Amino acid sequence: MKKRLITPIVLSTALIAATLPQGQALAVQPQDLTAAQTKSIKQWNEKANVPLFVKEKHAVKRLAATPNDALNYLQEKKSTLNMKNPKANLKVKKVEKDDLGMTHVRFNQTNNGILVEGSEIIVHYNKNNEITSVNGSYHQAAEETDINLSPQLSSSNAVEKAKSAVKAPEKLTYAPTSELVIYPFEGKNHLTYKVNVNFLGEAPGNWFVFIDAKTGEVVDQYNAIMHAEDIKTQTGSGIGVLGEHRLLHISQTKEPNEGTMFQMADYSHEGLEGILTYDYSNNRLEIFKDKDAAFHSDFDRPAVDAHYNSEKVYEYYLNEHGRNSLDDEGMPIQSVVHYGNNYNNAFWNGTYMVYGDGDGEFMIPLSAGLDVAAHEMAHGVTSNSANLLYRFQSGALNEAFSDIFGALIDDENWELGEDIMAPAAKESGRESLRSLSDPSKYPVKADYVPYGNGDGMYPSHMDEFYDLPGNLDNGGVHINSSIINHAAYLTAQEIGREKLGKIYYRALTTYLTSLSDFSDARQAIIQSAEDLYGAGSEEAAAAAGGFDSVGITE
Structure with a gap:
């Protein structure tokens, strides 16, 4: 029996929440920014870094797939890559070997040891230690800057x-x-x-x-608001928000002044630090617990779903992609329920998922949706892989990958959030939050309409792209994401959900970097399809076709 100490949840980075148009959930831009903040965001030059995607026509044989060899290669190719001195200015970030036998060496750009924000280069080796491609972004001016x-x-x-x-x-x-x-x-x-x-x-x-x-x-x-006792895990039960009976992994403890208690703390998965669910109803975080192993009260229902759905999403990443938790290193999966007052949203904060209870009119408790949990947890996977910057096109990619994996894990349809809509929302015609199959079935917020093509609906094609400023939805992260969503949906119609998931997961964890845009995503996803299924394969053609159909052609 493994000793566990249940401690208060650790608060950390990255809350990803906000007010959505017409009550829409899952992390739209929080509140309006001040004029100074708006000016600051508008002036951010998201193209300051030069995007790179160099693909070798013939794989370049190397002695070994190591950081030193990768640096030597970049030094040899510095003219082609427009780099002045890669050996002096690149610092090894991580070396990863995947299931295909490929090795990926990641570098951060530096100047005299100081990191250049957003710049990252990845050198990719095949299983024969041959370099096949290089991608990422590099800031040439930062390499030559003479600032103190x-x-x-x-x-x-x-x-x-x-x-x-x-x-x-x-x-x-x-x-x-x-x-x-x-x-x-x-x-x-x-x-x-x-x-x-x-x-x-x-x-x-x-x-x-x-x-x-x-x-x-x-x-x-x-x-970036995107979202001591011996303890033995045992089986408990609960009733979810929509009335489903759930089997839960929980823990029994003896606590001072309370006696035997049952906590939503699951330590049954080898190599995982735990699946933990917390209550925030008193504006402070406490592990969700009861004197009974059956969590059947109305107050318990959001926690039951959060706990149950977290395990389902964990199992998807483990079984489909061999990923051990959100960071692939067994970090605890932590959820918080009963957050806020009539709060129509959910978010990921870099450490845990947070769910509001909804207002009962537009939304019910958001933990009821498996796709909502999958969406928020996918933000955690993104934070621990590509770490896509939560603004403009990179932020829209961040949201799109969460929507796509939400729809893949809750595989009943291609809608997102259909299980959390309350009666008034459904009566008004809002049966889900977003649709990957038909994005334009829902309108965007009125403030966003002038920045699009005038139709005022979610875009399905680059012709309908919303050129939003940074103070509105962080530059369109929840709006323009629907273009990528639709590309993924179209690809899935050709090759199925399972292959789509494998391709998009590989692109997210292997090729994309923090400043990747839609064009980078196209290249990364096609390359991932070729890695998995071969150049010229049906899968690679379908990946390209999805992007072609939404107007992302290069």
């Missing part, structure tokens, strides 16, 4: 300025983090502290604030 790289501001001062900028509450459950980076912005390279400030409350935030390391001024900022 000695900060005049301390890291602690930068944290205080960041907390003030985002109006963070005085008490934070999790300490902010700070890292010195070179930040390309407004056509210049800035030496900044990248500060992450995370908090719950009425206006939850997962802010990334870039503080000038010399002046202390805010260069840029954005909210």
Whole structure:
């Protein structure tokens, strides 16, 4: 019997929530930004980095698939790649070997040891130690910048300025983090502290604030709110929000002043730190528990579904992709229910999923949806792989991958959130949150209409793309994502759900980087299909066809 200590949940990065058009859930932009914040986001140059995708016509034989060999190759190809000195400016991030026998060496760009924000290069070897391709993004100007790289501001001062900028509450459950980076912005390279400030409350935030390391001024900022006893796991039961009877893995403990208690803490999976479900109804996090192993009360129902669905999503990634939890290293899968008051949303905060109870009119408790849980947990997979920046096209890709895996895991249809819509929503014609098969069946928020083609519906094609500013839905992360959603749906009609999942999972975890856009996604997904099923295969053709059909042709 393994000793476990149930402790309060650790609060950490990346809340991904917000108000959706007409009550739509799953993480639209939180609240309106100030004029200064809007100006800052509009001036972010998302194309500052040069995208790369170099595919060798004939695989280049190397001695070994190692970081040193990859650096030597990049040095040899520096003219082709428009790099001045890869050996001096690239730092190994990670080396991964996949089930196909391929090795992928990831590098971060640096200047004198300081990371360049967003820049990442991946060198791909096949099973014969031959280099087949290189992709990612590289910032040429940051390589040649002559800015003084000695900060005049301390890291602690930068944290205080960041907390003030985002109006963070005085008490934070999790300490902010700070890292010195070179930040390309407004056509210049800035030496900044990248500060992450995370908090719950009425206006939850997962802010990334870039503080000038010399002046202390805010260069840029954005909210990424996307979302001791011996314990023996045993079987319990519960009733879900929609009345389903669920078998649950729970734990029995003896607690001071309470005696024997049953907690929603599942330690039955080897190599996984646990599946844990917490209650936030009293505005503080407590493990969900009862004196009975049967969780049958109305108050229990959202927790029952959150706990049950978390295990289902965990099993999908393990069985289909060999992935052990969201980080592939067995991190605990943690959920929080009863968040907020009439809260029509759910989000991922970098450590756990958070579910509102809905207002009963437009939405019921959001943990009722398996696809909702899968959507939020896919954000966790993304955070621990491609880490797609939550703005503009990279943010739309972030949302699209969550929607796509939500629809793959809850495989009854190609709708998202159909199980969490309340009667009034259905009567108004809103039977789900989004549709991958027919995105245009639902309207976007009125504020978004002027930025599209005038139809005011979710886009299915690049001709309908919404050129939204950064202060509206973080530049369209929940709107333009439907174009990628539809491309995936069309591909699945040709090759099926299982193959689609394998291709998209490989693209997300092997090829995409934080600043990848729609064009990068096309290349990554076609390349992944070729890796898995061969160049010229039906699957590769279907992957390309899906993108062709939505107007992403290069």
